[in-house]
Amino acid sequence: MSLQRVAAPAAAVGELLAAYRPGSAFFSSADGAVLGEGELTVAHSLDGVADTLAAVTTPDRVRPIAIGAVPFDARSPARLVVPETVRYAVPSEGRGAADNGQARHPLQGQWRIRAVPEPTAHVRAVERGLKLLADATPGTAQLRKLVLARCLRLSRDEPVDVAQLLGNLARRDPHGFTFAVDLPRHTPDHRYDADLPRTLVGASPELLVAKRAGQAVAQPLAGSAPRSADSATDQRRAADLLASAKDRHEHALTVEAVATGLRPFCRQLRVPPEPELVKTATMWHLATRVTGELHDPATSSAELARALHPTPAICGTPTEAARDTITDIEPFDRGFYAGAVGYCDAAGDGEWVVAIRCAEVAGGNIDLFAGGGIVPESDPESELAETSAKLRTLLLALGLDQSL
Ligand SMILES: C=C(O[C@@H]1C=C(C(=O)O)C=C[C@H]1O)C(=O)O
Structure with missing residues (x-):
């Protein structure tokens, strides 16, 4: 077994982005970036990370890392790789300049597109969800929030260039969390050839949890509005979102769950009473930054992620009832969407x-x-529009400027 090596710090995030190749693992945040190459060993759950890392740690080995993804349903196997080589980058100056236009390098080719479910069926799914939120079933926990999602399946004859897509995502949302990590090859429904590598690629605005220097930080998001190219409209939408009782309710349920999840680990937890606005290139969100001093500074970020995932931002409240309802209603397997990704x-x-x-x-x-969070005050057509706006992050990075 070879040693995990840490190469000298790269000059800039852009260098690591340029070095990404299929099979490597890339993750970037406002704090910099990490690129893992090769595979020393793999952990299959967040629980297993500490032991896996301990097993490869020796006095002459520099701090190993595990990097990868956990599925939405945490009972299914994760893929957390301990790479042979790890390179780090510090944030670069140029990273602040967002590229809000079309993808600079559109992925050429003719796409076949299938919506699962069809948009009208998503509206009906939300109506079904609203009915469940309104109905009390004796003997079962009352659903208070439910997150329903939809999927667009795009396909073409040429393989997707993940490096190019990753670069486009990083340029459009330079302050977000951009990632590309490989997944287990088999999907539960065996939809693809098992020989094909599968990669999760994206630009998430939502920090599940970070841990550094004995401190835990989470920034749950919930409550959303699409951005507008017209700046007056854009500002009005942001102000309306901040004032919306429905969105604040949806947000409060998520913050409450994150605070409850972190509290046992922290001797001091700060939960701001009011949400703030955060924006991506396509969306406005309500956000609350929760910070805590850990009782035990050695508590790992993997353990904290395990305690928090899945939050009501992507599942609902109460968790199990919401997860079962999602399985019943959504006509596709979420796989690693709405899971967790990091290192x-x-x-x-x-x-x-x-x-x-x-x-x-x-x-x-x-x-x-x-997807989007549904509470009793939600409107099905607005929920469909919200998912369409959220899909634009990836569609624009692919070079597809269309509403689907
Ligand atoms: C579920 C998604 O987003 C989540 C749901 C949000 C909402 O309902 O307002 C906001 C941000 C995310 O926590 C998604 O983007 O697919």
Whole structure:
């Protein structure tokens, strides 16, 4: 077994982006970027990360990391790779300049597109969800929030160039969390040839949890509005979102769950009473930054991610009832969409984000996903529009400027 080596810090995030090749693992945040190459060993759950890292840690080995993804249903296997070589980059100056236009390098080719479910069926699914939120079933926990998603299956004859897609995503959302990590080759429904590598690629705005220097940080998002190219309209939408009782309710349920999940690990937890606005190139969101001092500074980011995932931002409240309802209603398997993606080192430091604004790529197939939180005050047509707006993160990075 070879040693995990850490190469000298790269000059810029752009260099690591340029070095990404299929099979490597890339993750970037406002703090910089990490690129893992090769495969020393693999952990199949967040639980297994500490032991896997301990097994490869020796006095002469520099802090190993595990990097990869956990599926939406955490009972299914994750893929968290301990790479042979790890390179880090510090944030670069140029990274602040967002490229809000079309993808600079559109992926050429003729796409076949299939919506699963069809848009009208998604509206009906939301109506069904609303009915479940309104009905109390004796003996079962009352659903308070449910997140329903839809999927766009795109395919073409030529394989998707993941490096190009990753570069486009990083340029459009330079302040987001951009990632490309390989997944287990088999999908539960064996939809693709098992020989095809599968990659999760995306640009998530949502920090599930980060841990560094004995501190835990989470930034749940919930409550959304599409951006507008017209700046007055854009500002009005942001102000309306911040004032919306429905969105604040949806947001509060998520913050409450994240605070409850972190509290047992923290001696001091700060939860701001009011949400703030965050934006991506395509969306406005309500956000709350929750920070805590850990009782035990050695608590690992993987352990914290395990305690928090799945949050009501992508599942619902209460968790199990929402997860079962999602399985019943959604006509596709979420796979790694709405899972978690990130890395953790042997000291437990690391960052995990919610796997949204992402796609699963296998050869010439790319599945895009987007969902939205539903509370009793939600409107089905607006929910459909919200998923269409969220899908634009990936569609624009592919060079497809169309509403689907
Ligand atoms: C589920 C998604 O996004 C989540 C749901 C949100 C909402 O309902 O307002 C906002 C941000 C994310 O937590 C997605 O992008 O697919």
